[in-house]
Amino acid sequence: MPVREGTYGLLAEFDTPSQLVRAAKGAYSAGYRRMDCYTPYAVEEAAEAIGFHRNTVSLVTLIGGLLGLVTMFSLETWISVWAFPINVAGRPYYSWPAFVVPAYEWTILWAGLSAAFGMLALCGLPQLYHPLFNAPNFRNGATSDKFFLCLESTDPRFDMVETREFLDGFTPVSVVEVEY
């Protein structure tokens, strides 16, 4: 990603999740869209407040699981019926009941890996460097006990002064400017 200069956004710090949700709702209704909340645990209300509903993790998982199922079952069938058909214990080459088990396991394996890595990929992780970490107070609390709302400078409504005032209206602990 290209290195950008300037301001990433304004970061408001709150003590309680309720304050954060209120601020986020306010910002959303004020027309801000490019923004995000940062919380030490999952605050679903905050996500709803900033209008994040779409979630494709499930779909990725489903596709992964089906791929695993098909891959393993066809592998087993190919091996036992075509690649090297051998009479094993008088059983048919196509012993499908036996093939179910590995196929089942691979369904879960592929689905699980898709769920985990799909989630990371959708989140854009790993992202070791992020402008937010430049904020002096962010790492003090975002992962332990503070709640943050960041309005990003790329939002068309963003204005350094107006937005700061807007945020101050929610009585945050502080509002700081985050640089790239």
Add this chain to the structure above:
Amino acid sequence: MRDSVKENMQNTHAKLTLAEVRAKLAGQKGKKYWRSIDELAGTPEFEAAVREEFPEHSSEWIDPVSRRGFLKLMGASMALAGLSGCTKQPDEPIYPYVKAPEDLVLGKPVYFATAFPFRTGAVPLLVKSDAYRPIKIDGNPDHPYNQGGSDPITQGTLLDLYDPDRSQHTYYRGETRPWVAFLGSFRAMLADKKASGGQGLYFLSTTVTSPTLAAQWKKGQANYPNAKFLQYDPVNRDSAYAASKAAFGEYRDAQYKLDTADIIVSLDADFLSGAAHPGFHRLAKDYANRRRLDKTSTGEYSMNRLYAVETMTTTTGMKAEHRLALRANDIAGFAATLAAAVGAGSAPSGYTWSDDAQKFLAALVKDLKANTGKCVVIPGEQQSASVHLAAIAINDALGNVGKTVVYTETVNPMPTVEGDEIKSLVADMNAGKVDWLVILNTNPIYSAPADLEFADAFNKVGTVVHLGNHRDETGLQAHWHINAAHYLESWSDARAYDGTVSVVQPMIDPLYGGHSAHEILQSLLDNPDVSPYEAVRSTWGTQAASAPGGEDPDFGWRKLLHDGFLANTAFTPSSGGGKAVIPAPLPQLAADALEIVFRPDPHVYDGRYANVGWLQEIPRPITNLSWDNAAIMSYATLDKLGVSEHDVIEISLNGKTVLAPALAIPGHADGSITLHIGQGRTIGRVAGGVGFNACQIRPSGSPLFAAGATIRKTGQEWGLAIPKSHYIDHRATYVGGDGSGTHSLEGNEAIDRGIIRYATLDQFKQDPGFAHEGYGKDDPAPDESLFPAYRYDKNAWGMSIDLNSCVGCNACIVSCYAENNIAVVGQHQATVGRIMQWIRIDTYFEGDLAAPRAHFQPMTCHHCENAPCEQVCPVGATVHTPEGLNTMVYNRCVGTRYCSNNCPYKVRRFNFLLFSDYDTPSLKLMRNPDVTVRSRGVMEKCSYCLQRINEVKIEADKNNRAIRDGEIITACQQACPTNAIVFGNINDATSKVAKLKKQERTYGVLADLNTRPRTTYVAEVINVNPALTPDVGA
């Protein structure tokens, strides 16, 4: 790796520390030193001392397996790095011939006829030779005597040939010398003694079997009339010879004709368990042929009936319809009583018989009298002369002579009572009369009766020469030791049981340049350099040349070598003969007296095969004992003596003592302990330290059995290796017995589970389908499955085993070992249950263990069509072939052992450690090149001799023809003396096996599991005397 039990046993020997070993050796210099360290190294004390110094699994560090271990770890770690599939094979060199023999086609075996000159009569052989290395020994199928059958000992002589412990040099006082040095010294002595007629020159030989050797001695004696030629083997035919001398005035051999005998009575004669009984191959074959339920011309079943009276439980006794266990001492009394009852002699006084014995006697007498001329009484080799005389008299009285028994000249050319010869020799030795003692292939220091103190007498002899296969106990003490040539390496001759002459011809150049007795005796003659070949040829050449044939003067001789025997040389029965007078038998033993019975070991015989790993390891019939020997007794005696199995007891007899572990077996006579001779050797990597030497208490006066023994418990235990199940369960009522006495849980379960199915002849007549009636005895139909059955359209290999014919002799097992390169695992591993045999003979004891009925069942891989093992192998290392073989692909096996768990027959064997010997050069020569030698971590099992199938298949395919019935013979089938095993194509309705499988008596073991086994059994039918046991059978 030996367990603590073994260590305990070692502790019963005097303990040594390494310091003491050094002290023992200190002060001994030069020539004495070599002898001591050699003597010491093999002794249990020395082993114990080593263990003491390196206590923790000392043997693990010492044995060759571990030395290679580190290299293997390197290999393994490289492999674990993931590249083993890619590792390269090392460069393999090719050593072509410089001049190739013209008739040799490398890769194709050649077969040669020869004979194994065993002391009970020659066993005619056909030896398979690969690039002139004998790799498999089997009976000669064309020979009239054994018709292809063999026995465990004969099979085992192959390993004896390649035994790495064989003596490899001529030694003089411990230093190697060339053979000519001995010859020079020997001939110088002969020249010296020429004048005195050989005064002071003694020969002590093993029983002479070679007519040529006898002829050589005869001529030699003419030159040296005062020289003496004596014979001694610890197991001999003294009783038979003494009896025949008494009855006929000269030594005679009895030949029994079981093909015409309806009633057979064994008076302690174990004629069904191995070559230790003269004529075993023929007797077993004739016996079995009368048990195939063939019908006579009148439509009756021509089945024989066997009665046995014996002490030690033997396969003969267990095959018998009716068996009476008597102490060895009392059998003579029984024989005399029987003789009196049939009108030969008078009944001995002072004998009282139990109810059972009286009932047995009455029924037997009745049966015999009803079958005069069609019955036979066989006396035991290890019974007294009085029993033999009684048998002669009974057979005479019943009109059997000339019909079921004939008397001929002796098979061995120099019959003698050996027990007397050794006594006279020792007397002469002690008297200082013996100047030179030449010991030929016998080992008196080990085997002479203890009270003769042979070792002491030995020191009074000027010069002792020992010719032997091994530098054994005697060889180590003798001044001269000469390494003997094995019979597969040398020329000789011998007569089979029926008298037919066989020529022993060498299969291979002597591996270590050994020499034979012929060469030594020839020195006595005027032409001392005549080779054994010329000597043998001069004996039989004329007779052979008279055979009709081409103009070639060599034709007859070549035919003799080709056939392996000289036709029409069987003995003609001597007519007439003397009258047997039965001497008064020994008085009946008091009820509380304890008797010791000495018997040859069923496998290692008198100790001469003690270093043959196969024979040591394969469980003996009945006792199921692998390695070791034991004080064998009945359960009642065990209880009475207050000892448990595996307890080490001290047996004292006439002031001599020996330590022996106790072992109870079903059916042994009470108040009697059987000791097997042949163990307790002190030399050899296999034999050394195995068991105890029963000769240590053997009295020269009564070498067969002796009363008056006392027992003392030592408090030690010895872990006897009994690889087969040996739990004896006392919960008789629960397991299905009648609640009285001791029953075998296994035996009852085997009958209950339909593993053993049998009926009496009467039951069979009424209900020929008895084998398929009852719970779990109906085999599922082929299509009784969710899945469609696999169709086998072409060849479908199968096996049928006739349980009526199987006598449990173990020949098949040894044959399988030789054919399939099966590894020997050793005493400890055998104890743990890791014995590798692909075929075993399951023995089930039914009923009260004091008087049981045994059932022998050879058990191999059943090649189930729905093989449970295959289904569970994760890598497909065991799969089915289109011909229905369950194949084991060793190189694919990763060793999960799941297949073994899922095998209901438990016939799979696993290489838990590196059991195969990859290092010993001589063993490499012996291996069957067509069978992979299995390495560690690999499962293996019976393959139906796949290599033989493939060989025949390729031959047939080359010629575009179908495989003929009988063209493929499995190794077990080939060795079987009774033809109990039949192999072939079950899809070919005309094949023998298919016909057998159609018999109503044929059943599959555990077939109700729907495994669809390819091996089936023909159920046993026994011909009981209704007067004795009316309620037996399935």
Add this chain to the structure above:
Amino acid sequence: MATKDTPVNDPMLDPITGEFAVIAPGHTFKSVTEEISNIVLTPRTPLGWFFGFAIAGGVVLMLLVALTWLFLRGVGIWAVTIPVAWGFAIINFVWWIGIGHAGTLISAILLLFKQGWRNSINRFAEAMTIFAVVCAGLFPLIHTGRPWLAYWLFPYPNTMNVWPQFRSPLLWDVFAVSTYATISVVFWYIGMIPDLGTLRDRAKSRFGQFFYGMLAVGWRGSVRHWVRYEMSSLLLAGLATPLVLSVHSVISFDFAVALLPGWHTTIFPPYFVAGAIYSGFAMVITLAIPIREFYHLEDLITLRHVDNMCKVMLATGLIVAYGYSTEVFMSYCYSASKWEYFMMWNRMFGPIGWAYWVLITCNIALPQLLWSRKLRRNVPFVFLMSLIVNTGMWFERFVIIVISLSRDYLPSSWGTYRATKWDYMTLAGTFGLFTFLFFLFIRFLPMIPMSELRLMLPQAKIRAEAEPLPEAGD
């Protein structure tokens, strides 16, 4: 309901339900975070940790000795033989895998059932799963005769054109266990990412920041991420649930698919799974109680947890007991099969019958004491009971594997089994390995999920009006 033996004024007790609290009252986001993260981030390692770690390390060395000898000599150094071709290795394998199941159950199934109390224990229960699977996974590898060829169990293109045989339950095991290990690690790691972020942000040392920063992959607590994260966790839990049920079912197939009496039974899958959870919970208790004492985590792992886990043990123990009684019923009363009949008789009264009674005592008889609430809250007793149950479950596998194999169809081939010192060393060695890994885990990773505990605090509740809470934020 408050009972007489629980003081009503105990702050840990909910005044209405009488239940113990899951978290002691008075905790804040900050206090929770600090209490847990300080265990990891403190520069001073407790002496006791070093002590325990050294002992565990010593036992691991013993395991290495045992394994080296094993690779040198072969599996023959163990007691395995014919007919008992599977011994300690497979017993230990099944036992360890079973232990692992509780971790997955706590993290997955209880998550699906929205059992909040699981949060305090799920992280180390999951860690326990992974380490148990590591110990378990060792055995199928080393028990083979030629372990260097164990990769043949995987289908990969090779010059032999030979493939694995998919009808074998052992191959199913390969896929089940490898999937289980992978999913468990992934689930564990995904669950740990937010906490790793916390550690990254709280770490003082540069190395700590870097180390946890790498592991946290830049987690910054964005609610968008949180939503995906929660969904992913839920899906993983949803996948892990059938997985955990299938894994022990598949392992039970190793036996159930075979035709051996005592193995060939359809009841194995459910009863193996219940048994796995049974022993797993016992192991969680075995681990939780010392940790709770040592690190003074009584506030976070409360008697409520102990009590609940005891109840789960009791419940699964009863399922297992039902399984045993069904086996007896099937073989003695219903099967009409002589094999089955003999198998059960032999299992109870045969030469190794004592093992069956050990199993019954440890798994069925003694755990009935857990019906008593008082005993369920008696920590030393519960600890002892957890050890008893684990012993019993080990013997369950011993009974199934060894006794069934020792006397099967053909009486001639009956045998016995006597474990060697190498067997014991390997078993003990895996205890060491397990403990060793666990010591590393509690020292370097957060053993209680902070982010999930925060969610459980009363402060986490969103109020309609933003009114500063009195205690919030300090």
Add this chain to the structure above:
Amino acid sequence: MAQIFDRSSNALARASLILTGLIVIALGVTLNELQRSPWVTRQGQRADQPVPFSHKHHVEGLGLQCQYCHVSVEKSSYAGIPPTRTCMNCHSQIWTNAALLEPVRHSWATGESIVWTRVHDLPDFVYFNHEIHVNKGIGCETCHGQVNEMPIMYEQNTLQMEWCLNCHRHPEENLRPTSEIYNMDWKKPSDLNPVWCTATQVQRGVPTAESVSCTTTDPGKQMLMPAALQLSLSNAPGGRAVFATTSAKFTSQEALGGFLAEHYHIRSARELSSCEVCHR
């Protein structure tokens, strides 16, 4: 609180993730190739032999028959390595002083074997049988390559199990008339090189070679019957056999292979690819 990671670390992290994936794939591909590479199989490698024996010179140059040295190829599993005597048959007369042949003379003089290095080395658990292959229409060249073009012997094919199976699963692709077994230059039939074959009536018990006769020259244009056919005519017991008078023309290996497989009674692919065929 400063950044722990540099700006570039994001790109680095993602790049390394992708790289790891690529490395894993590359490793797999490498191992897969490695196990079939000449480094492992020794395909094409010329071993260090005591005498640089040239098959090209002896076969192509001098026209020696394969069986002159490899005597047992038709009758045993083992084709046979010639004894020193075979070398000396000629080399006692020619090249008697050649330095290259010193090992041969040394062997002859001392009776010690010439120690060759095995070129076609199968693992010990593989039981290959020359006799059946040669008798059923697999030519030397099929496995050993054009030995007549090899100055120093080397392994033409991998001799790996997959290579064996390839033919055992499709034997007809490599079958040729048994009369052409030793023909190093045999070409599979095509439109330009047709093959004519005549089969006698299917007879059991007649060696394969005698039941079919083939020729590469059009029998229609030729008066003489092929030698092999004459042989079988005269050998037929009691004139029982009746022969087809016309011979079939084959212009593709597929057709010829099918014909030969039928008449040589080649076992089915399933039988031939069964484990016990090669492993015992």
